[in-house]
Amino acid sequence: MDAASLAPSVLAGQRRAVARALTHVENGLPGADALVDALYPHTGAAWRVGITGPPGAGKSTLTDRLVTAFRQRGQTVAVVAVDPSSPFTGGALLGDRVRMDGHAEDDGVFVRSLAARGALGGLSEAAEAACDVLDAAGYDVVLVETVGVGQGEIDVAETTDTTLVVLVPESGDAVQAMKAGLMEVADVFCVNKADKPEAPRLVKALRGMLHLRPEGSAQPTVVTASALQGDGVDGLVVALDAHRDALADRWDAVRADRLRRRVRRLVEGRWRRTFWADGRAEALADAVARLDPADRAPHRLAERVLADPG
Numbered sequence: 452m453d454a455a456s457l458a459p460s461v462l463a464g465q466r467r468a469v470a471r472a473l474t475h476v477e478n479g480l481p482g483a484d485a486l487v488d489a490l491y492p493h494t495g496a497a498w499r500v501g502i503t504g505p506p507g508a509g510k511s512t513l514t515d516r517l518v519t520a521f522r523q524r525g526q527t528v529a530v531v532a533v534d535p536s537s538p539f540t541g542g543a544l545l546g547d548r549v550r551m552d553g554h555a556e557d558d559g560v561f562v563r564s565l566a567a568r569g570a571l572g573g574l575s576e577a578a579e580a581a582c583d584v585l586d587a588a589g590y591d592v593v594l595v596e597t598v599g600v601g602q603g604e605i606d607v608a609e610t611t612d613t614t615l616v617v618l619v620p621e622s623g624d625a626v627q628a629m630k631a632g633l634m635e636v637a638d639v640f641c642v643n644k645a646d647k648p649e650a651p652r653l654v655k656a657l658r659g660m661l662h663l664r665p666e667g668s669a670q671p672t673v674v675t676a677s678a679l680q681g682d683g684v685d686g687l688v689v690a691l692d693a694h695r696d697a698l699a700d701r702w703d704a705v706r707a708d709r710l711r712r713r714v715r716r717l718v719e720g721r722w723r724r725t726f727w728a729d730g731r732a733e734a735l736a737d738a739v740a741r742l743d744p745a746d747r748a749p750h751r752l753a754e755r756v757l758a759d760p761g
């Protein structure tokens with residue numbers, strides 16, 4: 452069956468159609484692009500919240516708490532657990548599954564793990580397309596949890612409306628966060644495991660680093676929580692809501708900006724594939740093999756590749 456023909460059932464919110472649509476975008480199956488294009492005009496109502504931070508910080512535990520909090524105020528919630536390294540780290544996601552089982556009977560909750568295997572544009576495109584599917588299916592909130600803090604995951608965080616960065620009070624975590632590029636993407640920091648005595652120090656260190664944010668960008672909020680005990684979740688929701696409300700009068704600009712970046716990414720991905728598929732990869736390998744080692748010059752070679760029309 453043609454993937455795009457799934458669109459009406461996705462728009463009707465049928466769970467099986469949503470699941471199949473997600474499989475299509477995850478694996479870059481034929482027709483997935485047309486499906487996303489058909490759904491895209493029906494997106495924009497969902498609030499997309501990225502949840503990132505180092506493994507073990509408590510992202511899944513917090514995600515579960517957030518699902519409960521959003522459900523309690525009547526919102527429907529979809530959770531996408533993005534794991535760039537699947538299927539090899541199935542353990543982490545297995546943990547997520549077990550925790551999310553508390554919502555298994557709830558029709559207002561949809562949970563799905565995602566490992567981008569074939570999507571053009573890579574992990575962030577797969578995650579963004581998955582959000583489109585869930586947005587079009589009518590979920591009010593889409594939570595996107597990443598497994599760790601690699602570059603791919605930072606890219607994913609940039610495709611959401613609100614980015615929550617979860618850190619734990621372990622030595623040097625604030626500095627790690629800065630190095631990993633989390634300072635730039637965070638809208639809300641949550642210092643989790645606040646039941647541990649080192650938490651206030653991390654909060655202080657984070658607040659001291661906020662000035663490192665790019666000029667003109669809004670200051671992220673820093674809150675604390677103990678996800679395991681459920682403490683601080685209300686405050687976290689308040690902070691997340693405040694960020695969403697601050698975006699409210701420029702949703703259109705935010706969305707247009709995101710679409711522009713996404714199309715650039717798609718164009719670059721497609722261009723790269725086409726460029727090297729045209730025999731240029733082989734031509735370059737030949738040229739390198741034929742050249743005398745003394746004549747090898749990286750920049751001149753690059754120019755030759757670019758100049759040769761194929």
Ligand SMILES: Nc1nc2c(ncn2[C@@H]2O[C@H](COP(=O)(O)OP(=O)(O)O)[C@@H](O)[C@H]2O)c(=O)[nH]1
Pocket residue numbers: 504505506507508509510511512513546643644645646676677678679680
């Ligand atoms: N002490 C303490 N442990 C927590 C807290 N939140 C989560 N944990 C534990 O930390 C571990 C990792 O949590 P998980 O949610 O899987 O982290 P993730 O890898 O970031 O998704 C689990 O054993 C949790 O039970 C907390 O607030 N305090």
Ligand SMILES: [Mg+2]
Pocket residue numbers: 510511512543547596597598
């Ligand atoms: Mg997790």
